[in-house]
Amino acid sequence: MASQHPIIEYTSQASWAMIEDKFSPYAKETLAKLIKFYEEEILPARKLAHAQLPTDEVQRWKTVIPVIEELKVKAKKLGLWNLFLSKAHYPEHGVPLTNLEYAVMAELLGRAGHMASEVVNCSAPDTGNMEVLAKYGSPEQQKKWLIPLLNGEIRSAFAMTERHVASSDATNIRTSIRREGDEIVINGRKWWISGTGDPRTKLYIVMGKSDPDNKSSYNQQSVVLVPTDTPGITIVRPMKVFGYDDAPEGHCEIIYENVRVPLGNLVLGWGRGFEIIQGRLGRVKFFLVEQRLIFFRRPGRIHHCMRAIGAASEALDTMLRRVTDPSRKTFGKYLHEHGAVIAEIAKSRAEIEGARMLVLSAALQIDKYQAKGALKEIGIAKFVVPSMALTVVDRAIQAFGAEGVCQDQELAKTWVGLRILRIADGPDAVHIQQVGQRELKRVPGLVKKAAELAKREKALFAKAGIKRARL
C-alpha cells in the first residue's frame, strides 16, 4: 500500500506516486510542516493581509502589512525559510532541498498568491537578488545586503528593464553607469521595477551600460548596488497591470539622475554585468533564431511555473465549490448540472495534471543536469503552464459570473498575475522557438537511423524475392 502524504490533497495521488521515492525524509517532513503552516497560518491570513493594506493612494505605498511580518517570524522559527535556495548550488546559505522538492512546495504556496511566498522569504524579486549576492557579492556586500535579505529584514529590487528597449535583448540597455573618481554615477530611466514601492525595499541592483564602446556587446554592462535612499532617485509612477497597482511592492518607473554610490558598490567587476544577469536570470542563454542571437530570459527558473500550477489548482477547487453550492441552484439544479460545466472541470483537471508533470520533469532534469541540461524541459514548462493556468482560471471566473471578476474573489487578480507571466518570464514565442530549435537538433540522429532502416528494408525485400514497389 502506498503511503498517504497530505500533499496529495493539494496535488494528486498520481503525481505524488511518481515522485515520492525521489524525496528525502527531510523534504517530506518539511513539506508536511509547510502544509500545516499553510492551512493554519498562511491561508487564514490572506484576507486580513488585504484588509491591512490601506486603499488610500498614498498610504498603501507606505504600509508594512502587520500580519505578514508576524507570519515571517513564525515561518523562520519553523525552519520554513528560504526554501528556494538549494544547498546544492549555494552551500553556505542554502537549504537541503532539490529543485524537485521545492517545486512541490512552490506549487502549494502558489495557491495563496504572492503573500504566501513572501511569508517564507521565497518571493520575487528578492529570490533572484539573493542568488546574485550569494554568488557574486563581495564579503562586504554580502554582509550589508545579503544577510538582511536572507533574514527577511529588508527587500530589494532589480533595475534592468527600460522603456523603448526591446526587452528580449539586454545589450540594448541605455542607462549610463560611469566612474568618477571613487564614485559610480548612474543616469537613466527604468520601468517595471518590481518591489520599488515597498517601504522595506532598501536596495536597487542596477544594470546599466558602463563601457558602450567595448567591441564585445557582452562586456559593455555593469551591475551596481544602489541604496534606495541615495539622492537623485525619483519614483515616477507605479505601472498598473490590468488596473492593479500591486501595492505595496508595485512595479514602478524610476529616474536615476546623477545618482552616486561608492566604487565598492560595483558587483563582480567593471563590464561584468552580463555575466551576472546570466546567473540571475537563470543561467541566461543565447540561442540562434534565424541566424541571430536572441536573448532568452530566465531559462533556469521554473518557480513561476510551479506557482502557476498551484494557482490553477486553487481556482479549480474554488470552481468546484461554486458549482456545487446548494444556494446557487437555479430551477432546482446545481450549476454543474447545466450544460458543459462538468466537461470544463474534467479538462481543467487533466490539463493541471499534465502540466504539473511537465514542471516536475523539468525540475528533476535541473537537479540531474543543471539548467543548461534541462533547457528543453524548462522551455516546454514555460510556454505550456501559464496558458494552461489562464484557461483554468478563466473557466472558474465564468462559473462565478460577475463575482468572479471583482474584488470579492481572488480569481481576477490571479488571472492577471498569470497573464503577465506570459510576458515577464519571457514571451511564449521565445520559449516556443527555443524548444523547436532543440527538437531540430535531433534530426541528424533520426536521419542516421532512417538510413540504417532503409538498408535493412532493402535486404529484406531482396531476401523475400519481392521487387520493391516504387512507392
Added chain:
Amino acid sequence: MASQHPIIEYTSQASWAMIEDKFSPYAKETLAKLIKFYEEEILPARKLAHAQLPTDEVQRWKTVIPVIEELKVKAKKLGLWNLFLSKAHYPEHGVPLTNLEYAVMAELLGRAGHMASEVVNCSAPDTGNMEVLAKYGSPEQQKKWLIPLLNGEIRSAFAMTERHVASSDATNIRTSIRREGDEIVINGRKWWISGTGDPRTKLYIVMGKSDPDNKSSYNQQSVVLVPTDTPGITIVRPMKVFGYDDAPEGHCEIIYENVRVPLGNLVLGWGRGFEIIQGRLGRVKFFLVEQRLIFFRRPGRIHHCMRAIGAASEALDTMLRRVTDPSRKTFGKYLHEHGAVIAEIAKSRAEIEGARMLVLSAALQIDKYQAKGALKEIGIAKFVVPSMALTVVDRAIQAFGAEGVCQDQELAKTWVGLRILRIADGPDAVHIQQVGQRELKRVPGLVKKAAELAKREKALFAKAGIKRARL
C-alpha cells in the same frame, strides 16, 4: 466601379460591399459625418478625458469630465445624437436609422471605448433606460426624466442585479417594493449597478418584488423611478472589474433602506415589472433548457457586439503599427518578421471579418423580423463576438509586451471590458444553449425531407433493378 465610402478604412471593402445598397442616403451621410467627427474630435480627446479624471479616490467619483461635455454639445449640433434610438421603434423620439445602419456606427464608436458612445448620447445604461421611459413612461415621467436623458443633461442607472441571486433568473429578485398610502417604500440591496457613481446620475430605475405571493411568478415584480437624492440610499462601494473601478460611472453596491417615493413614480403599473424588463433587456425571452425556463438576457441588443468588433479592429490596427515600428526592430528585424506574428494578424483579420458579418446579419434580421424573429442570429453574435474580440486583443497585448498590460495603452482596459461582456450580456453558455435549441427546431423539417428522400431512393433502386444493399 463600386463607390468608396470612408467607412471602408475602418471596416472593410468586403463588408461594405455587402451592405452598401441597404443604407439610406441619410444613413450614408450621417455615417460619413460621424467618421469625420470621430477622427477630428472624439479620438483626439480620448487621452485628455483620461487626464481630466482625477486619480484621487474621492474626487474621481465627483468629476464631470469637461472635454466630454464639450463634445456632447458639438455632437448634438451636428445631429450625431441618440443614434441608437430607431424611429421605426420609437416614432416620437427616434432617429431614422435602421439597426443595420446603426450597427456600423456603433462599431466605429466601439474603437474608442465607452467615452465615444457617451459623446453621442448612446452609452449604456442610459440607452436602455431611455427606451423604457419612451415605451412605458407616463407623460409626467417622460417630461421629468426622459427629456433630460434624451438631451444628455442627466444620466441614469438600472437597479436590478442582486448579490446571491442567480442573475439568470429574474424571478429570484428579493428587493422589497411595497405600498404605504401614497408612497412606495423600497428596501433591498443591489450590486453591479452601473452608472451609480456618476455625479450626473439623477435617476435609479429600481426593480423589486411588489407582490411576492402572486401565483404567477411573472407578476410579482414592479419597477419604480427613484431620484438618486432620495433619503435612505447608501452607496456601499464600487465593484472593481479586474482592478478597474470604471470611475466616474462605476458599478456600485447600493443599499435601499426605507426609501420612499410618491406613487406616481411607479412605471406602467403594479406587478408589471417583468413586462418592462422584457422591453428593456431586449424583448426578454424565456426558453426551455432541459424542461425548465431559463431567463435569457438581452436578446434584442447587439450594440455591445458591434462595439466589440470595433474594439477588436482597433486593437489589430494598433498591433499592426507596433509590429512594423522601425524603432522596435530587434537584431535588424521587424517584429512581424519573427515567428508567427503574421499568422496571428491574418487570423485576427479573418475572425474580425467573419464576426462582423454575423453581427450585421443579426442587425438586418432584427430590421426585417424584429428581435423575436432574429433570436438565433442574435444568440450567435453574442457568443461568438466577445470571445473573438478577446483573442484579437490578447494577441495585440502580447505584441506589446509589458506595455500592453499597463495604463500606457488602451489594450488591457479593452480586454477587461470585453471579458465582462461574456458575463454581463448573458453568459456564453446561455446563448449557446439557446442557439442549439433553435437548431433542434429544424429537425421535424429535416426528418420529413429525409423520408421523402428515402422514398425516392427506393424507387430509383427498383427502377435500376438493383436490390438495395443493406447498408
Added chain:
Amino acid sequence: MASQHPIIEYTSQASWAMIEDKFSPYAKETLAKLIKFYEEEILPARKLAHAQLPTDEVQRWKTVIPVIEELKVKAKKLGLWNLFLSKAHYPEHGVPLTNLEYAVMAELLGRAGHMASEVVNCSAPDTGNMEVLAKYGSPEQQKKWLIPLLNGEIRSAFAMTERHVASSDATNIRTSIRREGDEIVINGRKWWISGTGDPRTKLYIVMGKSDPDNKSSYNQQSVVLVPTDTPGITIVRPMKVFGYDDAPEGHCEIIYENVRVPLGNLVLGWGRGFEIIQGRLGRVKFFLVEQRLIFFRRPGRIHHCMRAIGAASEALDTMLRRVTDPSRKTFGKYLHEHGAVIAEIAKSRAEIEGARMLVLSAALQIDKYQAKGALKEIGIAKFVVPSMALTVVDRAIQAFGAEGVCQDQELAKTWVGLRILRIADGPDAVHIQQVGQRELKRVPGLVKKAAELAKREKALFAKAGIKRARL
C-alpha cells in the same frame, strides 16, 4: 415582409437576406430550379451511383455510372448546365450568373458530394480545363476539345503536379517538353492527376519544361494537349487518399515516355505555359514572403470553399437527425440531452454562418473587382473554410460513433475530401501568409492617421492647459 426563397432551408434566412437583392431574377429562378432538381433527382440518386460502381479493383476504373449520365441529360435539358462559367468572363460560352450567384448554387451542390457537381457539368478538373481552352485554345483546339467538354461528352485531366517537386513552386516542374520537327515530345512523370482513371477522360493538358535555359524562370514552361490514347502513356497507380481510391476518376501517377503529339497541340505558344496556369489556377499570383517569391495557388477560385460550406451544412443536418433519433435514446434520453452535444450544434451553426458570409463576401468582391482585387477575401475564405468544415464534420462523425467512420454514412468520405482541400487548394500556411502580408500594406495609412491624431491630441492638451503627462 421578406420573400421566402426555398434556398433558406439549405443556407439560412440571415445569409439570404444579405444577398437576395444582389440576385438577378434569372439567378433566383435558376436557383429554385436547381433546388428542385437537387431534391428530386440528384440526392435520391446518390446511393444508386455508389451502388453502380463495381467494387472490383479493375472494373471500377472502367465504369461509366449510368445514373449520372441519365441525370446529365436531364440537367442539360433544364438549363442547369455549366453554371460555373460566368458570361461576364466567357461571353461566348458562359452562363449569365455572377460569382456570388453561382456561389450559392455551388454550396447546395456541395451537400451531395462530387457527383452533384458532375451532374450539372461543374466538376473539377473539367471546370478549370474548360476555362483554359475557352481562354487560350485555338479555334481547332476549342472545336475538338472544348465543345465536347462543354457538352459533357468527354472528361479531361490537368497534368502538372510532380513527385519530389515542391508543389508550391511551379517553376520546379521537370517534365520535358521538346520540339522535334512537327511534333512535340513529352517525357516525364506526374502524380495526383485527377480524372486519369475515368474511361470518359480523353484529354490530358500537360504542363512541362520546354525551355529550361530561358533566363526568365516564367518563360520556361509550355502547355500541350495530349489525347489519352497517345502511345507512351502509362498509368502507374491510383494515389489513395486516406484509403479511398476515388474511382472512377482517381488521382493517378502517370509516366509520359516519348509521348508525341502534333505541334498544333501546343496551347497559346511556346514558353507561355506559366501564363496559362495563371489563368487556370485562378489568376495565379506571386507574392513576397520574406523577400522571396512564393507560388500562390488558385487564388481566384472559391468553388471548393462553397462546396465545403455545403458539406458542413449537410453534416450538421445529419447530426441533428441522429441526436434526435428516438431509436437512439439511451436510458430514456435523446443523445442531444447528454452533455455537450447541444453546444457543438450551436457552435457548428455559428461557424457555418460566419464562414458562409466570408465566402459570399469573397465572391462579391470577385464580381466587383476581379480576383486580383479580392485576394485578401479569397485568402481568408481558403484558410478558414476547410478547417471549419472539418471540425463540423468531425463532430457529426463523433455523434454517429462507429457508424460515422464507415461506408454506411457519407461523413468519413466527406471529411477526407475536406482534409485534402487544406493541401490541394494551396496549403493553409500559404493563404495565411498572403492575408497577413496584405494586412501589412495597411500600415502606411495607419501610421499617417496616427500622426494626425497625435497632432490633434497635443493641441487639445495645450488648449485644456494640461501638461501632457508623459505616458
Added chain:
Amino acid sequence: MASQHPIIEYTSQASWAMIEDKFSPYAKETLAKLIKFYEEEILPARKLAHAQLPTDEVQRWKTVIPVIEELKVKAKKLGLWNLFLSKAHYPEHGVPLTNLEYAVMAELLGRAGHMASEVVNCSAPDTGNMEVLAKYGSPEQQKKWLIPLLNGEIRSAFAMTERHVASSDATNIRTSIRREGDEIVINGRKWWISGTGDPRTKLYIVMGKSDPDNKSSYNQQSVVLVPTDTPGITIVRPMKVFGYDDAPEGHCEIIYENVRVPLGNLVLGWGRGFEIIQGRLGRVKFFLVEQRLIFFRRPGRIHHCMRAIGAASEALDTMLRRVTDPSRKTFGKYLHEHGAVIAEIAKSRAEIEGARMLVLSAALQIDKYQAKGALKEIGIAKFVVPSMALTVVDRAIQAFGAEGVCQDQELAKTWVGLRILRIADGPDAVHIQQVGQRELKRVPGLVKKAAELAKREKALFAKAGIKRARL
C-alpha cells in the same frame, strides 16, 4: 550522472528520469532487447508486410503474411512475447512486468502500427480474449483455446457490438443465446467484430442475451465460445474505416443463424456474461451520469493510449526529417524556416511529453491501486491522448502535403487508427463525464476545509481588531 538507457531516443530523457527507478532490472533488460528487436527486425519488415498483403479483394482476406509469422518465431525465442500479460494479475501465464514497465514497451511498439504488437503477441483483440480465458475459462476451454492463443498459433474475435444498439449500454444487446438440450443455440447479428477476416482466427467469443426476462439486467447475458467454422455463421461484409478495410483482420458484420455449440462452450456460467465483460473490458465500471447508469468501456486498459503516444512520436520524428530535408528546400530555404513550422514542432513535443506523463501516471496508479483505484487517471489518459495524437499526426500530414495523405506514408493510416480510438475505446464524452464526476467527489473535503478556513479567518480578524469588511 544518470544512466543512459536506449529508450530515451524513443521517449525522452525527462520521462525516463521520472520512471527509471521504478523499473526492475528484468524490465530494463527486456526493454533494451525489445528496442534492438524493433530496430533490427520489426521496423525493417513493416513495408514488406504491406507488400505481402495482396491488393485483390478476395485474396487479401485469405493471406497469412509470411514476414509476420517469421518475426513471431524470433520474438518468442527472444522472450519478447505476451508482454501485456502481467504476472501480478495472471500468475500462471503472465510475464513479470508491471503496467508501467509494459506501458513504455507498448509506446515503442505503437510507433510501428498494429503489426509490431502482433509480432510480440500483444495485439487486440487477442489480448483481451486471452485475459478472459485465463480468468474465466475452464481447464478444457483453456487447453483448447488459451494455449494456442498464448502460443500465437491461432487468433480470436470478441463478438459483442451490435448495429442499432447504443454501444455504450451493454444491457441492450439483442443476440439470442438459448439452450436446447446439450447445445447452445445462437441467433443474432453483430458488426465491427475485429479479427473476423483473418484466416488464422478460429474462435469467436460471443456475448448475447440468454435470460432476457431476468429481473436484473446484469444477469441476462451469457458468453459462449464459438469455433469460426461452426455452421450458420455468415460474414456479411467488412466495415471500412475511412476507406480502409484493415485486411486481413478486418472489422466485419456477421450473422449467427441457428449456430449450435456444445454446452461446454459456455464460459463461467449461465447469465454471467456481464461479469466476464467486466473483466475483459477492463474491469468494467458503471457510473452515474445525471442519476443514470452509463456503461463505461475499457477503463482498465491504457494499452491503446500507450501506442497512441508512440504513433504521435513517430509522426513527429517523420515530420522533423521532412522539414529538414535538403531536397525539399523551396527558394533556398528549408521548410522549417518558413512560417509556423517550428512552433508546431515545439507544441507537438510539449503535448507528447505531457500526454506520456499522464499515461505513465495512470499505469503506475493501476500497479499501485488496481484499475478501480486509477479510474480518474485512466479516464484522463483516454480523452487526452487520442486527440493529442491526432493533432500531432495532422501537423505531420500537412508538412508532407499530398504525400502525407496517401499510401506512400503511414501518416494517413495512423491518423485513421487514432480517430477510431476516440470512439472504440469509449467516446471522449464518456471519459470526460467520468473524470468530471470524480472531481465532484472532492467537494465534501473542499467544503470542510473551507469551513475551517472561515473559522480561522474570523478569529484572525477579531484578533487584529479589524471589523471584517462585508465582501
